[in-house]
Amino acid sequence: MEATHKRKFSVREIREDFPALRQTIFGKNLIYFDNGATSQKPQFVxxxxxxxxxxxxxxxxxxxxxxxxxxxxxxxxxxxxxxxxxxxxxxxxxxxxxxxxxxxxxxxxxxxxxxxxxxxxxxxxxxxxxxxxxxxxxxxxxxxxxxxxxxxxxxxxxxxxxxxxxxxxxxxxxxxxxxxxxxxxxxxxxxxxxxxxxxxxxxxxxxxxxxxxxxxxxxxxxxxxxxxxxxxxxxxxxxxxxxxxxxxxxxxxxxxxxxxxxxxxxxxxxxxxxxxxxxxxxxxxxxxxxxxxxxxxxNQFDLEAIKQHEAELADYAQDLLLTFEDMTIIGDSKKKTSVVSFIVDGVHPFDMGTLLDKQGIAVRTGHHCTQPLMDFYKIPGTVRASFAFYNTKAEIDTFIAAVEKSIGMLK
Amino acid sequence: MTLADKQQEIIDDFAIYEDWMEKYEYIIELGKDLPQLEESKKTKDRIIEGCQSQVWLDATYVGGKMHFTADSDAIITKGIIALLIRVLNNENPAEIVKSDLHFIQEIGLHEHLSPTRSNGLASMVKKMKMAALKALSSDEVAQKDEK
Missing domain, CATH: 3.40.640.10 (Type I PLP-dependent aspartate aminotransferase-like (Major domain))
Incomplete structure (x- = not known):
């Protein structure tokens, strides 16, 4: 199928295809940023x-x-x-x-x-x-x-x-x-x-x-x-x-x-x-x-459009995260996909993950089954936000506010 | 105060918090206030490696009572450790072995004690009970020796 025949890339419409995204966790709208671990499923599947x-x-x-x-x-x-x-x-x-x-x-x-x-x-x-x-x-x-x-x-x-x-x-x-x-x-x-x-x-x-x-x-x-x-x-x-x-x-x-x-x-x-x-x-x-x-x-979508949207999300999240003090992004390659792994000095990833969870945000924390890589960076683990095409900048804004709140509580 | 009273006291403490973030603020405070385990005591035999956070536990048995000190690299884990120590410290080993730590369920933190949570806490409780059990059997041996 040629790109011209592809379905229009609309995040709003895509989100409607995924029932799991329409739920509240601890009273908050779910923000699902654990796509690297597993993705949600569309109604079609x-x-x-x-x-x-x-x-x-x-x-x-x-x-x-x-x-x-x-x-x-x-x-x-x-x-x-x-x-x-x-x-x-x-x-x-x-x-x-x-x-x-x-x-x-x-x-x-x-x-x-x-x-x-x-x-x-x-x-x-x-x-x-x-x-x-x-x-x-x-x-x-x-x-x-x-x-x-x-x-x-x-x-x-x-x-x-x-x-x-x-x-x-x-x-x-x-x-x-x-x-x-x-x-x-x-x-x-x-x-x-x-x-x-x-x-x-x-x-x-x-x-x-x-x-x-x-x-x-x-x-x-x-x-x-x-x-x-x-x-x-x-x-x-x-x-x-x-x-x-x-x-x-x-x-x-x-x-x-x-x-x-x-x-x-x-x-x-x-x-x-x-x-x-x-x-x-x-x-x-x-x-x-x-x-x-x-x-x-x-395959309904043009993968280039998906890639571009996901890259925008990752850049947006990374730029906002870097405004925090003592923040380090782990993995700084120019060629990256929509994964942002980070650590904050003095904040354990497990604590951050637990507090984000209580604010309705699903991220992954820990060594991500790459212990030798953690040893290389000499860190116990990271907090990892991984985005999919159904995620939005508005969700990242909420996530950033939640990260800020969590750092405030933990430091 | 009995072990049951101590559990009830914690349940009452937590009743005033209306939402999760308030609860966690209190847990974090407890974690920050818990005295750190001396670096020299953070040895291999005291470590409980969780997938997410690590816990160190030191258990001693003096004058018929168990004494626990513990630490973790994660502050929330440390806060929950503080609660567990508050309940189990200074109790006789028989009480500890048969204790049912229902307060964790009642204050909504049971997920942290689930073995799949992999923060080291489930193993820590097991180790605390094992230390109590060991103390009990050492008492029995001592009694036999006296006879």
């Missing part, structure tokens, strides 16, 4: 969930009855839609997972089987624990070596260090597209090219990018791209692993069970083809269908 469970519920694949065929075709249609949304070559490259973490674990366990002792895996210093721990587990299992690309104080990967760490020993580079704590948008296209130049594969953790940026996996040329449905206005418990077909073909199955087999005997089992080889057991059918619906909802 909620209706699809309701439709599935109230009418179309049946187990998919191999059912001869009408409902099973209907559920199967909806599930597979969603897979096709997601493939085309990401510009994958084929829907066989779209594996449904439980979410980003599950996708990374799948790659670490399956692609990891193809690695040998001494092979190197590169991650960056700003990774979420879910893009650290599966690789540490793989390294323990296979004797691979995990190397960490350092970052600078602005919260950017130091590209010279990346170049230095890349070598023919590098078999995989696994980096986040956008840092969940800092909001930094990493130059992944360049990094992917550099990795390919030494023969390494690249996994992109897209948990924080799919809802903000247009993702074109063929243009990026990444080997794997993982994301979660719930951060992109879809259900929890569903996500996607995109992988290049030739690579997925070479990888052994991750989990065994129904759906992932062609033929089972006690002597030998043959595995199903892609994508089913990686989808053992009854999947999250409603999740799979409704993740497609969530992307369909998002």
């Amino acid at each position: 909620l209706d699809a969930i309701n439709q599935y469970y109230s009418k179309d519920n049946a187990n998919i694949h191999r059912g001869v009855h009408h409902l099973s065929q209907k559920a199967t075709s909806e599930y597979e249609a969603s897979r096709k839609y997601i493939a085309s949304y990401m510009n994958a070559k084929s829907s066989d490259e779209i594996i449904f997972t439980k979410g980003t973490t599950d996708g990374i674990n799948l790659v670490a366990n399956s692609y990891g089987e193809l690695l040998a002792a001494g092979d190197e895996i590169l991650i960056s210093a700003m990774e979420h624990h879910s893009n650290i721990v599966p690789w540490q587990m793989l390294c323990e299992r296979k004797g691979c070596v995990l190397k960490v690309i350092p970052i600078n104080k602005k919260g950017e990967i130091i590209q010279d260090e990346y170049d230095r760490l890349l070598s023919p020993k590098t078999k995989l580079v696994s980096i986040t597209h956008i840092s969940n704590t800092l909001g930094t948008i990493n130059p992944i296209k360049d990094m992917i090219q550099k990795a390919h130049a030494v023969g390494a594969k690249v996994l992109i953790d897209g948990a924080q990018s799919i809802q903000h940026l247009k993702i074109d996996v063929r243009d990026l040329d990444c080997d794997f791209f993982v994301f979660s449905g719930h951060k992109v206005f879809g259900p929890t418990g569903i996500g996607v692993l995109y992988g290049k077909e030739a690579l997925l073909d070479k990888m052994p199955p991750y989990q065994g069970g129904g759906d992932m087999i062609l033929k089972v005997t006690f002597e030998k089992t043959t595995y199903n083809e892609l994508p089913y080889k990686f989808e053992a057991g009854t999947p999250h059918i409603a999740g799979g269908i409704c993740l497609g619906k969530a992307l369909e909802y998002l």
Whole structure:
């Protein structure tokens, strides 16, 4: 769909699509600034969930009855839609997972089987624990070596260090597209090219990018791209692993069970083809269908308009926050998405988060599952406000007043 | 004053606050007034690492009574610690072990004691009770030895 056919970008109208935004918390209108953790769901997705469970519920694949065929075709249609949304070559490259973490674990366990002792895996210093721990587990299992690309104080990967760490020993580079704590948008296209130049594969953790940026996996040329449905206005418990077909073909199955087999005997089992080889057991059918619906909802809009609105929100919030004394914004990259992480000298993030909550404002506090990053900045945690396209400047004004009140109480 | 009386006193204290921010203002005040644990006592064996805030607890048993001092890096956590100490300090261990800290629920702060809150407080209460239990069993051993 061309940009000219897109729905007009009106925050007021978008807000009407999200029933969860119309509620009061502790007597105050909810201000939801925890979109980095999970997004709210539009009525379009909620209706699809309701439709599935109230009418179309049946187990998919191999059912001869009408409902099973209907559920199967909806599930597979969603897979096709997601493939085309990401510009994958084929829907066989779209594996449904439980979410980003599950996708990374799948790659670490399956692609990891193809690695040998001494092979190197590169991650960056700003990774979420879910893009650290599966690789540490793989390294323990296979004797691979995990190397960490350092970052600078602005919260950017130091590209010279990346170049230095890349070598023919590098078999995989696994980096986040956008840092969940800092909001930094990493130059992944360049990094992917550099990795390919030494023969390494690249996994992109897209948990924080799919809802903000247009993702074109063929243009990026990444080997794997993982994301979660719930951060992109879809259900929890569903996500996607995109992988290049030739690579997925070479990888052994991750989990065994129904759906992932062609033929089972006690002597030998043959595995199903892609994508089913990686989808053992009854999947999250409603999740799979409704993740497609969530992307369909998002695709009504011109992502550039969304990006611009979110960037305005982040700039506006950051400028106002910086008027406070003893305020530090953590993550100061020029290329940032709509995340503002901050700390105030003498104010513990937990205290700030608790007082904001009582004023109806949902933010996240703590280490954001990036403890090594907190160690790098030598802080216990931050307060993180993360915006979505349904947030407004008026909400930020209320938030700033609440931050001011909280600082006054805590200092 | 009994443990139950102390709980009731806190419930009465909180009854005058009309909204959440007033309640928290009082908790923050309590947190600021709580004597800090000496740095030398903030040792590994006294720390309770929460995901959000950290708590240090020191428990001693003297003259048949338990004595607690505690600290936290977060001031609201510290305020709630002050309330817990006010209720449990100077009580005999048997009372502490069987105590039901219902005042937390009644003043609306139970969310802070939920294990999922991860501020270290749920573990702190558990540790306070464990210290009391240990004191009780040391008494039993001493009694046996006397016999």
